[in-house]
Amino acid sequence: MATPTPDGHREDAVKDDRISRITSAIRVIPDFPKPGILFQDITTLLLDPVAFKDTIDLFVERYKDKEISVVAGVEARGFIFGPPIALAIGAKFVPMRKPNKLPGAVISEEYSLEYGTDKMEMHVGAVQEGERALVIDDLIATGGTLRAAISLLERVKANVVECACVIELPELKGRERLGGKPLFVLVS
């Protein structure tokens, strides 16, 4: 970590270096899983321990003093970034899963995908009324997935403080579907 200066410029430069490294570590694969999709592949980011750690550190720096008690991670790639953030900020981790995966009683939320619908589930009792929650995923595209996660948390009267993703595809305007909840992203 660089020594901060009164105007913060050195810190900004360090942050930019980290963002550049993260951006370079994400691989883009055309036409996956179908023609016309530019797939943002975070598995190459995971192969670079410095870039992976920078990713987690940037989120931890943002959330460590925000009294977050729940980090909710969306299956599958939110399960990679959510747990290290939760451990570092002293919060619990709650998985938001695809249907019929969780063994206990669940609440479910249907949401729309580009084609068709899907369902997301959360264990009853995992989150209590009034808890301060952060929702984590790797990427926001149309925003339907994060919207469903917010709805599940709000149904149990949690306070969703913010959503955070490594990547945003801004042209899909997913941010506009979050009902005014703030969204923090590292790479756009």
Ligand SMILES: O=P(O)(O)OC[C@H]1O[C@H](OP(=O)(O)OP(=O)(O)O)[C@H](O)[C@@H]1O
């Ligand atoms: O903003 P949206 O349009 O809702 O899309 C974003 C979601 O799509 C991807 O997951 P995917 O549904 O491919 O599931 P996976 O992570 O299990 O592969 C991605 O990891 C997000 O969870």
Ligand SMILES: Nc1ncnc2[nH]cnc12
């Ligand atoms: N372009 C994309 N790359 C990776 N994951 C996605 N989920 C939805 N769109 C995606």
